[in-house]
Amino acid sequence: MNLQNIRNFSIIAHIDHGKSTLADRLLEQTQTLSKFQMQDQVLDSMDLERERGITIKSHAIRMDYTAPDGQIYELNLIDTPGHVDFSYEVSRSLTACEGALLLVDAAQGVEAQTVSNVLLAMEHDLFIIPVINKIDLPGAEVDRVVMQLHDLLGVEEEEIVKISAKEGIGIDKLLTAIIDEIPPPEGNPDAPLKALIFDSIFDQYRGVVAYVRVFDGVLKKNMPIRLFSTHQNYDAEEIGTLKLKRIKQQSLSAGEVGYLIAGIKDLEDARVGDTVTGSANPAPHPLPGYKEVKSMVFAGLYPVSSDDFENLRSALEKLHLNDASLSYEPETSTALGFGFRCGFLGLLHMEIVQERLDREFDIDIITTVPNVEYRVRLTSGEQIDVQNPAEMPPAGNIEDIAEPMLDAQILVPSEYVGNIMRIAQDRRGHYRTTEYIDPTRALLRYDLPLSEIVLDFYDRLKSVSRGYASFDYEYKKHQAADLVKLDLLINGEPLDALSAIVHRDKAYEWGRALCQKLKLLIPRQLFEVVIQAAIGAKVISRETVRPFRKNVTAKCYGGDITRKRKLLERQKEGKKRMKQVGAVEIPQEAFLAVLQMEM
Amino acid sequence: MHLGLYIHIPFCHSRCPYCDFAFVVGKNHMANRYTDAVIVEMQNRMQAFGTPPVFNTLYFGGGTPSAIPPGQLNQITASVKSAIAPDAEITAEANPNDHKHFEKLYEYGINRLSLGVQAFTDRALKALGRFHTASDAIVAFQAARDVGFENISIDLIYGAPGQVPEEWAKSLQRAIELCPEHISVYGLTIEPQTNFARRFQKGQLDVPPETDQAEMYMYAIDRLEAAGYTHYEISNFARPGFASRHNLNYWHDRPYLGIGLSAHSYLDNCRSWNVRDLTTYMQHIEATGYAVEREEKLTPTQHFLERIMLGLRQRQGLQAEFLSHPKIHKQYIAMVNQHLLEQIDNRIRLTRRGLLLADLVCTELVREL
Numbered sequence: 001m002n003l004q005n006i007r008n009f010s011i012i013a014h015i016d017h018g019k020s021t022l023a024d025r026l027l028e029q030t031q032t033l034s035k036f037q038m039q040d041q042v043l044d045s046m047d048l049e050r051e052r053g054i055t056i057k058s059h060a061i062r063m064d065y066t067a068p069d070g071q072i073y074e075l076n077l078i079d080t081p082g083h084v085d086f087s088y089e090v091s092r093s094l095t096a097c098e099g100a101l102l103l104v105d106a107a108q109g110v111e112a113q114t115v116s117n118v119l120l121a122m123e124h125d126l127f128i129i130p131v132i133n134k135i136d137l138p139g140a141e142v143d144r145v146v147m148q149l150h151d152l153l154g155v156e157e158e159e160i161v162k163i164s165a166k167e168g169i170g171i172d173k174l175l176t177a178i179i180d181e182i183p184p185p186e187g188n189p190d191a192p193l194k195a196l197i198f199d200s201i202f203d204q205y206r207g208v209v210a211y212v213r214v215f216d217g218v219l220k221k222n223m224p225i226r227l228f229s230t231h232q233n234y235d236a237e238e239i240g241t242l243k244l245k246r247i248k249q250q251s252l253s254a255g256e257v258g259y260l261i262a263g264i265k266d267l268e269d270a271r272v273g274d275t276v277t278g279s280a281n282p283a284p285h286p287l288p289g290y291k292e293v294k295s296m297v298f299a300g301l302y303p304v305s306s307d308d309f310e311n312l313r314s315a316l317e318k319l320h321l322n323d324a325s326l327s328y329e330p331e332t333s334t335a336l337g338f339g340f341r342c343g344f345l346g347l348l349h350m351e352i353v354q355e356r357l358d359r360e361f362d363i364d365i366i367t368t369v370p371n372v373e374y375r376v377r378l379t380s381g382e383q384i385d386v387q388n389p390a391e392m393p394p395a396g397n398i399e400d401i402a403e404p405m406l407d408a409q410i411l412v413p414s415e416y417v418g419n420i421m422r423i424a425q426d427r428r429g430h431y432r433t434t435e436y437i438d439p440t441r442a443l444l445r446y447d448l449p450l451s452e453i454v455l456d457f458y459d460r461l462k463s464v465s466r467g468y469a470s471f472d473y474e475y476k477k478h479q480a481a482d483l484v485k486l487d488l489l490i491n492g493e494p495l496d497a498l499s500a501i502v503h504r505d506k507a508y509e510w511g512r513a514l515c516q517k518l519k520l521l522i523p524r525q526l527f528e529v530v531i532q533a534a535i536g537a538k539v540i541s542r543e544t545v546r547p548f549r550k551n552v553t554a555k556c557y558g559g560d561i562t563r564k565r566k567l568l569e570r571q572k573e574g575k576k577r578m579k580q581v582g583a584v585e586i587p588q589e590a591f592l593a594v595l596q597m598e599m
Numbered sequence: 600m601h602l603g604l605y606i607h608i609p610f611c612h613s614r615c616p617y618c619d620f621a622f623v624v625g626k627n628h629m630a631n632r633y634t635d636a637v638i639v640e641m642q643n644r645m646q647a648f649g650t651p652p653v654f655n656t657l658y659f660g661g662g663t664p665s666a667i668p669p670g671q672l673n674q675i676t677a678s679v680k681s682a683i684a685p686d687a688e689i690t691a692e693a694n695p696n697d698h699k700h701f702e703k704l705y706e707y708g709i710n711r712l713s714l715g716v717q718a719f720t721d722r723a724l725k726a727l728g729r730f731h732t733a734s735d736a737i738v739a740f741q742a743a744r745d746v747g748f749e750n751i752s753i754d755l756i757y758g759a760p761g762q763v764p765e766e767w768a769k770s771l772q773r774a775i776e777l778c779p780e781h782i783s784v785y786g787l788t789i790e791p792q793t794n795f796a797r798r799f800q801k802g803q804l805d806v807p808p809e810t811d812q813a814e815m816y817m818y819a820i821d822r823l824e825a826a827g828y829t830h831y832e833i834s835n836f837a838r839p840g841f842a843s844r845h846n847l848n849y850w851h852d853r854p855y856l857g858i859g860l861s862a863h864s865y866l867d868n869c870r871s872w873n874v875r876d877l878t879t880y881m882q883h884i885e886a887t888g889y890a891v892e893r894e895e896k897l898t899p900t901q902h903f904l905e906r907i908m909l910g911l912r913q914r915q916g917l918q919a920e921f922l923s924h925p926k927i928h929k930q931y932i933a934m935v936n937q938h939l940l941e942q943i944d945n946r947i948r949l950t951r952r953g954l955l956l957a958d959l960v961c962t963e964l965v966r967e968l
């Protein structure tokens with residue numbers, strides 16, 4: 001295909017502004033899918049995406065479009081996820097493109113991820129087509145959004161395309177804008193091959209399927225290829241373009257987007273961001289890669305039944321095959337036995353993994369409270385990363401502890417600025433700037449410790465702003481803080497799974513809230529249960545669960561026996577689901593107590 | 600085959616606020632029709648046996664069997680007369696206010712009366728929502744003796760709302776002074792969906808603290824044993840030779856036939872129970888002759904669980920072999936070390952402390968099963 005007739009673009013937007021729905025309309029309008037194949041958000045192909053109505057993975061698809069002037073264009077579209085946990089997916093999709101459709105919901109207006117997506121697109125030098133979506137909504141405020149986009153991008157009203165993805169309004173105009181305004185790819189088909197892996201998936205039968213954007217040269221079927229980062233050589237067994245299914249092709253040339261299957265066994269070997277070149281005539285330099293995806297939050301995953309440990313291992317292995325951003329390493333807990341410390345992109349990612357383990361693998365798991373990764377400088381001069389609070393070295397050996405800090409932006413109607421500032425203060429936020437994206441909407445920037453937003457921050461933001469605040473962040477750096485390890489003791493024995501690293505100023509409050517919550521969750525037993533929170537040897541909070549003095553059924557006659565036995569059966573099953581710490585039985589909910597703590 | 604026979608009479612004079620039995624109030628005009636239904640069910644159930652069974656015990660429970668004309672109980676007894684062993688224990692539960700019926704009951708062959716007294720202090724009786732006084736109860740007891748009953752049991756409840764241990768001691772003392780052959784002592788239980796449960800949830804029911812309840816229970820054991828009663832089951836005490844044969848039959852895992860609404864049967868390792876609603880029961884019987892709602896065949900594990908559960912409730916305990924089961928033994932040892940279980944000769948039973956915590960001990964013991 002002539003480069004002049006290719007357009008590569010992503011659809012970016014704040015969560016739920018209608019990206020996947022727009023993709024549906026484009027696929028329809030270009031007759032890429034038949035009526036028969038069509039369904040709502042057709043690109044959201046995972047069960048979880050369909051059920052939750054959100055996009056988790058980017059999806060690339062090629063459309064062949066005959067423009068009104070009769071010319072045929074190849075349009076490569078990438079639908080991206082909106083949720084902040086998956087923002088790295090957006091950023092890597094953008095590297096494969098020359099342009100981006102920036103969607104804004106006409107009723108919601110510009111939100112936090114809109115702003116950060118604009119910045120991302122600019123970083124990648126992409127041409128941005130501003131699009132106002134959902135103009136069919138009764139609550140649409142098109143004029144206000146036009147103004148916001150004007151302030152944000154410096155665009156005039158005529159440059160903004162107004163559509164309803166749902167009703168199919170304005171799609172023709174948008175296609176024209178895509179062709180007229182997004183620059184065609186540049187690149188030299190005669191130069192040595194340079195193709196960027198912008199995504200990869202694992203196919204049970206074929207191994208790794210790498211999604212590539214060819215920048216220079218031609219990728220031909222059966223040619224020997226090499227990956228820059230590993231220097232490994234492979235044969236390009238199959239290449240092709242992406243429709244709903246893979247369509248085999250003989251070659252992909254500069255400017256084109258497609259897939260590559262080359263007998264690569266492991267996702268780790270086909271790193272996203274790596275460059276593919278030809279073994280015979282290799283390019284001298286790789287394309288600029290990306291920052292590596294890093295796990296942001298960590299949690300212990302333990303099988304409820306210790307018999308399930310191996311099943312859990314193989315389930316995590318399988319999930320990891322398709323999701324390189326999920327990391328896991330075996331660990332042991334005195335309370336929970338053998339399990340894994342897993343790293344996630346964020347809480348939504350963690351929730352999704354939990355759900356898949358439950359649903360696809362049918363394994364009952366206990367998840368510990370998520371935490372962040374600490375960088376600890378020891379008095380010995382050594383530096384270690386701590387992903388599990390229980391493994392924090394004794395205070396005496398520590399020079400300082402640094403925690404991950406975020407560059408956070410909160411977009412909120414100005415009347416709620418005070419509320420938001422109060423919460424940010426509460427969460428140890430460091431105020432940086434305020435900008436107004438229109439007269440009534442403020443964009444606050446904060447440096448915020450990641451650990452402070454892991455639990456319920458987003459819910460709090462929403463609740464103090466009547467749902468209007470939106471929030472986005474990016475990891476910035478690790479920064480030292482006055483952090484202490486808080487231990488939880490049950491009848492004197494540490495419950496390692498509930499250890500936490502907290503700021504010294506918050507330790508008392510945390511300890512008290514945790515002890516009180518546990519008191520409600522730990523059932524009464526034969527003996528007294530003492531719950532303590534301690535920093536080192538110093539107990540800072542204490543609660544007790546009184547023992548049973550009397551627990552005996554009064555009557556057990558002929559008509560009572562069945563009912564009594566059934567109760568016994570239920571209680572005995574309940575016990576199997578409890579974790580034993582010393583002699584004390586602790587229900588699984590206790591390990592999640594912190595998640596529901598009102599602080 | 601020897602069986603226990605249970606017959607349920609659901610009619611009551613009034614609704615006790617703690618009660619979750621199958622009972623009806625203000626429907627005594629249906630007693631006739633109900634009696635007929637019971638007789639029909641009985642005949643049908645009897646025909647299902649290959650060899651005719653022999654009933655060693657017969658028990659009219661309720662509800663309040665004394666609330667309906669004694670002649671109706673007699674019709675029921677008469678309909679199975681030939682199957683009742685000559686020395687059978689025949690019990691009827693009775694309300695003290697029904698003492699005018701006692702003479703007839705005795706005449707019709709009832710030889711054991713179980714009196715639902717509940718308390719011998721008027722304050723506790725009122726708190727329990729009962730409609731008789733302490734002196735009514737004493738009059739009723741005397742009446743039972745006077746008409747010839749030589750085996751009388753008294754039911755008492757400890758832990759009534761607002762009850763303090765001293766008040767309980769008084770009730771117990773008055774019961775002992777009457778010299779009944781048998782005394783049952785039940786801790787008040789707040790059953791779901793009762794009037795007490797609703798009041799409890801709203802914080803409007805002054806249930807004695809657990810420590811007081813424990814004290815009352817322990818006091819009862821000591822006081823009754825001192826007065827010559829043998830503690831033979833968690834809640835039951837008897838003078839020698841007067842343990843309830845009908846109830847022992849349940850606890851010894853022996854078969855029984857239950858007739859009437861909500862009644863349970865246990866035959867051939869299979870437990871079944873009848874529908875719980877009065878009209879439904881009668882309609883079923885009248886239409887089909889049967890009113891079984893469900894039945895369950897006990898799996899070996901379920902059977903084992905029941906035997907442990909029932910064995911532990913008896914003061915003679917369980918045979919030691921039971922606890923040598925590999926999935927129980929470890930917990931058993933732990934329970935012994937915590938002084939919750941003890942071995943006496945070849946039997947294992949709850950200690951005094953264990954009695955108070957019997958349900959927890961039982962669950963802990965079988966947790967691995």
Ligand SMILES: Nc1nc2c(ncn2[C@@H]2O[C@H](COP(=O)(O)OP(=O)(O)OP(=O)(O)O)[C@@H](O)[C@H]2O)c(=O)[nH]1
Nearest residue numbers: 015016017018019020021054055082134164165166
């Ligand atoms: N009224 C109206 N609703 C729309 C329009 N476009 C999308 N929606 C609705 O908005 C919701 C979100 O649409 P999606 O297409 O899943 O949004 P998304 O941006 O892909 O969401 P994420 O992938 O989770 O970020 C769905 O309920 C759509 O039906 C529109 O033009 N008008």
Ligand code: SF4
Nearest residue numbers: 611614615618661662
């Ligand atoms: S008399 Fe007995 S069966 Fe009837 S309501 Fe009272 S406690 Fe229940």
Ligand SMILES: [Mg+2]
Nearest residue numbers: 019020054055
């Ligand atoms: Mg989507």
